[in-house]
Amino acid sequence: MIDKARLAALFRAPAADSCPCVIRAVDVKKVYRMGGTETHALRGASLDVHRGEYLSLMGPSGSGKTTLFNAIGGLSKPTSGKVYIDQVDVAQLDQVELAWLRCRKIGYIFQSYHLIRVMTCLENVTLSMSFAGMESDEAREKGIFLLKLVGLGERVLHKPGELSGGQQQRVAIARALANSPDIVLADEPTANLDSVTGAEIIELLARLRDELGVTIITATHDLKMLKRSDRVCWMDDGRIEKIAPPSEINFQTDEFDEH
Amino acid sequence: MAASIQTQIRLPLAVAFKVVLQGFRVRFGRSIVTVLGVALGIAFLMSILTGQVIKEGVAGEQAQRNETTRMFNFLIAEAGLPRGIVLGIAELGPLSIVEQRLLDMIAAAQFQQMQRGGAAGAGATALLVIGDGTLTRTRMDVLVQDARHRLVFTTRTGQASVAPSEGKLVLLARALRADEVEKAAIEQRKTSFRNAWIVAIALFVTVIGITNSLLMSVTERFREIGTMKCLGALSRFVRQMFLIESALVGFVGALGGAVLGALFATAAYAVTYGGGLVRQSLDVPQLLLAFGLCVVVGTGLAIVAALYPARFASRMLPAHALRSDI
Ligand SMILES: Nc1ncnc2c1ncn2[C@@H]1O[C@H](COP(=O)(O)OP(=O)(O)OP(=O)(O)O)[C@@H](O)[C@H]1O
Ligand SMILES: [Mg+2]
Numbered sequence: 001m002i003d004k005a006r007l008a009a010l011f012r013a014p015a016a017d018s019c020p021c022v023i024r025a026v027d028v029k030k031v032y033r034m035g036g037t038e039t040h041a042l043r044g045a046s047l048d049v050h051r052g053e054y055l056s057l058m059g060p061s062g063s064g065k066t067t068l069f070n071a072i073g074g075l076s077k078p079t080s081g082k083v084y085i086d087q088v089d090v091a092q093l094d095q096v097e098l099a100w101l102r103c104r105k106i107g108y109i110f111q112s113y114h115l116i117r118v119m120t121c122l123e124n125v126t127l128s129m130s131f132a133g134m135e136s137d138e139a140r141e142k143g144i145f146l147l148k149l150v151g152l153g154e155r156v157l158h159k160p161g162e163l164s165g166g167q168q169q170r171v172a173i174a175r176a177l178a179n180s181p182d183i184v185l186a187d188e189p190t191a192n193l194d195s196v197t198g199a200e201i202i203e204l205l206a207r208l209r210d211e212l213g214v215t216i217i218t219a220t221h222d223l224k225m226l227k228r229s230d231r232v233c234w235m236d237d238g239r240i241e242k243i244a245p246p247s248e249i250n251f252q253t254d255e256f257d258e259h
Numbered sequence: 260m261a262a263s264i265q266t267q268i269r270l271p272l273a274v275a276f277k278v279v280l281q282g283f284r285v286r287f288g289r290s291i292v293t294v295l296g297v298a299l300g301i302a303f304l305m306s307i308l309t310g311q312v313i314k315e316g317v318a319g320e321q322a323q324r325n326e327t328t329r330m331f332n333f334l335i336a337e338a339g340l341p342r343g344i345v346l347g348i349a350e351l352g353p354l355s356i357v358e359q360r361l362l363d364m365i366a367a368a369q370f371q372q373m374q375r376g377g378a379a380g381a382g383a384t385a386l387l388v389i390g391d392g393t394l395t396r397t398r399m400d401v402l403v404q405d406a407r408h409r410l411v412f413t414t415r416t417g418q419a420s421v422a423p424s425e426g427k428l429v430l431l432a433r434a435l436r437a438d439e440v441e442k443a444a445i446e447q448r449k450t451s452f453r454n455a456w457i458v459a460i461a462l463f464v465t466v467i468g469i470t471n472s473l474l475m476s477v478t479e480r481f482r483e484i485g486t487m488k489c490l491g492a493l494s495r496f497v498r499q500m501f502l503i504e505s506a507l508v509g510f511v512g513a514l515g516g517a518v519l520g521a522l523f524a525t526a527a528y529a530v531t532y533g534g535g536l537v538r539q540s541l542d543v544p545q546l547l548l549a550f551g552l553c554v555v556v557g558t559g560l561a562i563v564a565a566l567y568p569a570r571f572a573s574r575m576l577p578a579h580a581l582r583s584d585i
Contacts, residue, residue, distance in 0.1 A: 095493070103490060118483070119281065
């Protein structure tokens with residue numbers, strides 16, 4: 001069923017040594033067709049993300065951040081252009097390999113959490129561990145550890161519906177870390193958190209980057225988050241307008257004021 | 260790494276099972292309605308099967324009773340009323356039910372004298388040969404030797420290969436005529452065709468009901484399925500989830516429906532034929548077979564009904580499924 005040799009070849013480290021890019025998007029376009037109208041959500045976005053980098057994506061609502069996340073996370077197929085993860089063209093992966101990638105390689109934090117309502121927090125966190133084949137005792141232990149890490153040690157057996165928005169967001173963060181991914185894609189992970197918890201989450205993500213070399217890409221409007229990141233990427237109307245370290249960005253200009 | 264990829268294939272079946280049970284708990288009301296749908300369809304099938312088993316049993320029972328009475332009356336007509344008769348009985352082997360009952364009837368009629376064994380023929384007015392076996396000519400002659408009248412009744416063709424040297428051989432059994440056999444067969448075919456037609460419609464409706472409710476379940480869980488796919492669930496996992504759900508619904512519904520159908524049909528026929536006759540003629544192994552058939556058919560149909568919804572769910576693109584709530 002699953003071609004082990006191929007997977008091993010696809011995700012072997014040596015290829016990564018020669019190029020520091022863990023994610024590379026080349027002229028990615030995405031057009032949504034609904035009825036007669038076409039929406040150009042991405043109009044040719046190119047982006048290189050280095051291994052162990054903390055990249056922040058920002059831009060006005062509807063500028064295509066979520067669409068770009070879906071494309072580089074292997075959740076949707078771009079209309080044109082290429083996405084490479086660890087030098088591998090995502091378009092060439094078959095269904096099983098894509099599932100493996102989503103399960104092991106990438107941790108997603110979705111803008112609207114997407115927790116499974118009928119499951120407890122712990123089950124939400126351990127679900128992808130069981131997809132990865134982890135024993136249930138081990139998964140349980142790790143799940144509890146992760147939930148404690150995001151400050152939800154007391155809420156392990158609650159259903160997401162019984163939690164506040166911020167708490168749900170933290171469950172989503174714990175879930176994204178379930179299989180110790182190489183890459184974390186976080187779509188506005190601190191949008192619903194108070195500033196203290198938000199800062200804690202930012203610290204957590206930064207620590208993952210510093211200590212474990214996890215590559216982190218977030219969409220955010222949070223100044224603290226932008227300042228903590230290695231590079232900030234400004235998007236507008238489906239294009240990446242500029243990429244620069246936070247020190248080179250003037251956060252006082254108009255384009256930041258409106259957010 | 261290779262080992263963990265291996266386990267990715269095996270483990271999720273248990274996870275799928277867990278998720279399905281969770282889904283039942285959350286959507287309890289609707290699950291019950293779906294189960295009831297299956298139960299009704301299967302109850303219908305089971306009641307028809309049970310009816311057939313009971314009808315066959317009763318018909319068989321009645322045929323045996325008629326045959327016994329007819330033989331007895333024939334015997335009396337030929338040999339004379341019980342009062343003056345000494346009846347010798349030669350048992351060749353195991354008795355059929357009809358023969359057994361004939362003996363009971365004879366015993367109840369209180370013939371002047373009944374004698375068995377080697378001396379069955381001594382002073383007898385008539386000899387009755389019963390059981391599975393064949394009388395040789397010599398044995399026949401020995402039996403008939405001391406009889407008062409040399410009148411021999413046999414209950415089966417082939418029991419006596421030859422008539423006694425002196426006297427008369429009477430066969431009590433009556434073979435069905437060819438046209439009678441054919442008429443019964445045609446009648447049987449007509450009923451089973453009609454039944455098959457009604458049952459097919461009922462089961463088809465059941466299948467559509469399950470498919471419909473599963474499709475609803477898929478739409479309702481669009482986001483959930485999308486999320487699972489984003490977390491690395493294989494399409495096969497999603498497919499398994501719906502197949503397991505449907506198989507469980509089918510199994511539980513079929514069990515309930517089979518019990519319901521059997522009870523209903525038995526009660527209905529007990530009213531028409533009388534409880535005693537139904538109880539006496541009930542073919543229990545046949546009934547259990549019908550029960551097993553119903554459970555298998557119910558579960559099987561539920562799985563068939565789930566094929567399309569499961570495929571539909573498993574083919575969903577993750578990003579597409581995620582957007583459905585926004
Ligand atoms: N499934 C879809 N069908 C049609 N149009 C879509 C779809 N998804 C996104 N769009 C459109 O594509 C554009 C980009 O959307 P996207 O969700 O990527 O924006 P965003 O930058 O994430 O915005 P926000 O900050 O509000 O989350 C929007 O104009 C949106 O309407
Ligand atoms: Mg968005």
